[in-house]
Amino acid sequence: MTEPLDTLFSPLRIGDLTLRNRIVMAPMTRHRATLDGVPTDLMVEHYRQRAGAGLILSEGIYPAFNGRGYLFTPGLHNEAQAAGWRRVTDAVHGEGGAIFAQIMHVGRLSDPLMLDGAQPIAPSAVQPDPVARHYTINCPRPKRPYPQPRAMTHAEVLGVIDDYRNCAVLAQKAGFDGVEIHAASGYLPMQFLSTNTNLREDAWGGSVEKRAAFLLACVDAISAATSPGFVAVKFSPGWTFHNVFDDDPVATYSYAVRALSRRGIAFLELGNYGMDWDVYGVLRPLFDGPAMFVAGYTRQSAAATLNRGEADMIGFGQAFISNPDLAERYRLGQDLTRPDIETYYTQGAEGYTDYPVFADTDPSRLQPVDAAPTPIAPETTG
Numbered sequence: 162m163t164e165p166l167d168t169l170f171s172p173l174r175i176g177d178l179t180l181r182n183r184i185v186m187a188p189m190t191r192h193r194a195t196l197d198g199v200p201t202d203l204m205v206e207h208y209r210q211r212a213g214a215g216l217i218l219s220e221g222i223y224p225a226f227n228g229r230g231y232l233f234t235p236g237l238h239n240e241a242q243a244a245g246w247r248r249v250t251d252a253v254h255g256e257g258g259a260i261f262a263q264i265m266h267v268g269r270l271s272d273p274l275m276l277d278g279a280q281p282i283a284p285s286a287v288q289p290d291p292v293a294r295h296y297t298i299n300c301p302r303p304k305r306p307y308p309q310p311r312a313m314t315h316a317e318v319l320g321v322i323d324d325y326r327n328c329a330v331l332a333q334k335a336g337f338d339g340v341e342i343h344a345a346s347g348y349l350p351m352q353f354l355s356t357n358t359n360l361r362e363d364a365w366g367g368s369v370e371k372r373a374a375f376l377l378a379c380v381d382a383i384s385a386a387t388s389p390g391f392v393a394v395k396f397s398p399g400w401t402f403h404n405v406f407d408d409d410p411v412a413t414y415s416y417a418v419r420a421l422s423r424r425g426i427a428f429l430e431l432g433n434y435g436m437d438w439d440v441y442g443v444l445r446p447l448f449d450g451p452a453m454f455v456a457g458y459t460r461q462s463a464a465a466t467l468n469r470g471e472a473d474m475i476g477f478g479q480a481f482i483s484n485p486d487l488a489e490r491y492r493l494g495q496d497l498t499r500p501d502i503e504t505y506y507t508q509g510a511e512g513y514t515d516y517p518v519f520a521d522t523d524p525s526r527l528q529p530v531d532a533a534p535t536p537i538a539p540e541t542t543g
């Protein structure tokens with residue numbers, strides 16, 4: 162059956178914003194910033210080209226130097242970085258688009274190479290399994306086991322929460338329409354949430370309430386400094402990527418989603434990267450606000466999900482890498498360009514700003530608009 166597409170192209174209100182369609186460019190780390198984390202001309206052009214999305218979620222951005230996990234990823238904790246991001250947000254707004262900044266602190270998934278020799282920080286001193294999955298495609302981080310992290314002190318936890326707040330304030334100054342806290346994929350907020358990475362016995366660990374306290378404190382600090390409609394959250398509930406495990410993901414995320422619902426945040430992003438429980442069915446009803454689902458969607462499955470009233474918007478990742486005009490191609494039913502995984506994490510224009518719009522595309526690289534999506538690369542940074 163062919164799904165009606167009207168919902169996909171209808172406007173949606175999130176926070177104080179009206180999005181022009183329900184097609185979201187999912188957050189994607191692409192390693193095109195300077196070594197100091199400043200956005201480059203290439204990034205301005207990359208995001209400008211993709212402004213036809215109803216909403217762009219930026220790549221993961223570190224809110225403090227100790228949150229950096231990879232080379233050439235951008236930050237947002239100083240004026241030079243904010244000035245760089247201002248050029249990106251101006252370019253997106255100039256095309257009529259909207260853009261949130263994704264705040265990504267990697268916690269224990271860093272390396273002294275990234276931190277001027279310092280040891281990575283984490284909720285607890287739990288080293289990822291040395292055989293934990295590693296990047297094999299060009300990803301600019303050391304190809305060696307993740308190091309032993311150091312447990313944060315109580316004062317350090319408060320300091321990092323303040324870094325999230327400061328990052329959101331800078332994001333607002335830099336012209337972003339909001340921020341999304343990356344609480345998925347085994348990064349710092351998920352390290353606090355999950356039972357194998359959080360062995361604390363103070364206010365930040367133990368019960369589900371205490372494991373969720375870090376994330377909720379970040380949300381509250383950002384809401385107070387900006388507004389609840391300026392902050393969103395991404396979860397990948399129970400995903401074991403990056404060696405993070407939860408004894409009871411249903412209980413952990415049911416609690417966290419209810420707590421976020423009460424806070425009236427802009428939206429909740431849920432990524433189901435192959436988890437073996439009904440993530441969407443269980444969690445969506447607990448959140449009283451706009452929900453975004455992501456991972457493995459096609460135009461047809463996205464429209465069907467919206468038409469059934471399950472999600473309010475759908476994220477597309479890899480399809481946006483190789484189709485800057487993705488929303489327009491979906492609207493007109495035009496064929497899609499296949500992405501080239503080899504250039505996901507390289508530096509430079511190739512595979513980043515040189516994918517043409519439909520009219521200029523080499524037909525040999527095209528596939529039908531509703532063909533199966535590109536499988537999720539096991540090595541993606543997200």
Ligand SMILES: Cc1cc2nc3c(=O)[nH]c(=O)nc-3n(C[C@H](O)[C@H](O)[C@H](O)COP(=O)(O)O)c2cc1C
Nearest residue numbers: 187188189190221456457477478479505541542543
């Ligand atoms: C190159 C690449 C980088 C990614 N980086 C991030 C990231 O920084 N933050 C994040 O939340 N997800 C990240 N992801 C996950 C995507 O946001 C998305 O959820 C995933 O690609 C699945 O969607 P798709 O099937 O439409 O590609 C990344 C994915 C890819 C392919």
